[in-house]
Amino acid sequence: MSTHTSKEPSEIEKHQAAQKRLDRAYAALFGADPAKRTEDQRLVWADMQHRGYIHRTTLIPDGEGKLESIRVEAAEGMRLFQLQTQDKITRATAPVSEKPKRKTIKS
Numbered sequence: 095m096s097t098h099t100s101k102e103p104s105e106i107e108k109h110q111a112a113q114k115r116l117d118r119a120y121a122a123l124f125g126a127d128p129a130k131r132t133e134d135q136r137l138v139w140a141d142m143q144h145r146g147y148i149h150r151t152t153l154i155p156d157g158e159g160k161l162e163s164i165r166v167e168a169a170e171g172m173r174l175f176q177l178q179t180q181d182k183i184t185r186a187t188a189p190v191s192e193k194p195k196r197k198t199i200k201s
Contacts, residue, residue: 114185114186117182117183117185117186118186120179120182120183121182121183121186121187124138124139124179125139126183126186127187142176142179145172145176146172146173146176146177147169147170147172147173147176148173148176148177152166152170152173153166154169
């Protein structure tokens with residue numbers, strides 16, 4: 095049985111490190127703490143929330159009051175981007191948990 099004992103990080107670890115770095119970049123760009131955001135960050139964040147349909151429905155009727163699926167899908171796509179951005183900031187500021195230790199089973 096072979097085990098991975100190399101000192102070099104695995105591809106998964108490299109990917110995870112890159113994601114953590116990206117999360118921290120989002121937090122730095124948009125401000126991790128809403129109370130400490132600059133005026134510019136607050137202005138951009140409010141615009142993103144408006145465009146991302148965070149505080150309103152994505153069910154947008156046309157001029158006749160009918161729902162068009164393409165408009166709903168486009169609005170949901172914009173909402174998804176905003177929610178993913180919020181998630182990146184949350185992950186960047188979340189406490190780091192320790193990796194569980196692997197147990198070695200001897201045969």
